[in-house]
Amino acid sequence: MSSTPHKPKLAISACLLGEPVRFNGGHKASRLCLEVLGQHFEFVPVCPEVAIGLGVPRPTLRLSGEHDAPRAVTQQGERRDVSEALRGYGREQAERLRDICGYIFMQQSPSCGLHRVKLYRDDGQLQPPGTRGLYAQAFCAARPELPVEEEGRLNDPVLRENFLTRVFACSAWRALNADGLSRAGVIAFHSRYKYQLMAHNPRQYSVLGQRLAKIGDEPLETFAPRYFQDFMQALGNCATRGTHSNVLQHLAGYLKHALPATEKSELQQLIEQYRCGIIPLVVPLTLLKHHFRLHPHPYVQAQAYLQPHPETLSLRNAI
Template sequence: MTDSLRPTIKIGISSCLLGNPVRFNGGHKASRLCSETLAHHFEFVPVCPEVAIGLGTPREPIRLVGDPDSPRAVGTKHPELDVTEALTAYGKRIAAGLTDVSGYILMQKSPSCGMERVKVYQANGHPVEGGGSGLFAHALMQARPDLPIEEDGRLNDPVLRENFLTRIFAYAEWQRLLEAGLTRKRLVEFHSRYKYQLMATDPLQYKALGQRVATVGNTPLEAFAPAYFSQLMSALKTTASRGTHSNVLQHLSGYLKRDLEREDKQELQRLIAQYREGIVPLVVPLTLLKHHFRRHPDRYIANQAYMQPHPENLSLRNGI
């Protein structure tokens, strides 16, 4: 599907990342990646849990205290201000209400929105090592385990960014499949599209999911499909390595072995080797592969999500 024909995809996001002045000090934490790059490809649904539960702007800051596995969210100056239940309840409400989003970007280190490593203070005034999760984020992740969720800071890593956005587009495609009406045939076709993407991210789950799909006729679809999709999304969360990407590139090149001249084969193998060694980014051998497949079309390969799992002008594979 060309980029211009891709349906609009909604993503939930911490409101402060879009430049909205909702932080405790009346400021924001605007992310250029979100507001200047990703905004061209997604429709953002901004959410600020603190404002939503009635805390003003500006306001007294809150922090996490107590057990890092089950912390309380209290005021830094007035500990009697306890918004633990309110933040948790709002996270559950958003998880249940935003059923049309295909991903979520959270503000890092926030006592409400941080996914991990959020400071959790002890009675001695010092934070515990390792930290915990923000209460809104924890409730959201617990309620929507398949939903692609990431922190803004981690998206500065090109590998994590490419992985996160790949998962968003896979999730959105599954949502469209459910809306259109899921059948066993459509599920098998969907899985077929993601075979090489799975091979790149998690070769073991690539095999396990293939075996699972082979039994799709043995279980009622309404029970089979959610379990399959959960396993798929968990597998796609694994970040691909240069080694696994190279393995996929070699598999793809095998479809061209009868079509390419010796010099073309040698050039392709040289670029795959250079990618594996870290000399060139993934986009280099992949671009050459696409060039050869344009000259020698293969319907199966053309349908593979791996060939273009996200809009080309995001340039996500230029940095990995």
């Protein structure tokens, strides 16, 4: 479940790819995106400020007003309110970019920022804790199931792993839909992601399982989108060392009759060392995968948790 025949598509703020679309004619090229993620994804660059006609170079934007209805206003020359243009373009792109599996936004941008974008009162004073860029807000409201993240936050290994886990899960769901959605397919998808869900949100895993038991009670075309939105919301919770350790213990249980006592003890020691923060997740997981290669178990082998993203991304080496 870690890959698809084609690279998944990611929308991305165009400046992060080195395109000179910033207000001053510059860019914010991201080495992570260009050199690492670019090997695994097809990027779809977007700059909403250029798209709505502000041009390059252009006056800077500032968000002002109240948290429930911020406005984006240009700051030099004749002031121009572009709030509705940005919101409208966000809704338009949300509908147009139906084939993307995630979106990487530029942080602190009054159009694209996701977290703590500066918001000013009408008297010029800052309004903590900030807000969300207007384009990003409209886009995300229209596509609540889609994995989104800011480029700067992707430098955190836990947030990066969480985001890309969701992106590849979204890609797997898109492949399922492309093959022809069925009730059996949705149930099989949920089964493959059992331990991934357990690591991110054990309670929601149980809730989704209960919902699947009633999958025949309503039309699939209404059931499936609601299920997937809640599935993605559950994966949005970052897994912890505690929840990962719980999943590792569950997987180890499938080997209890296959391993001698010394190998069981070694595995348990590594799981405990991981839980205590001594070693990264990749260490006990690599040993588990080794044992399952020698003692295959069909249900475990199908689990997305074992490899939710390509090994070459090395995402579990630092968490």
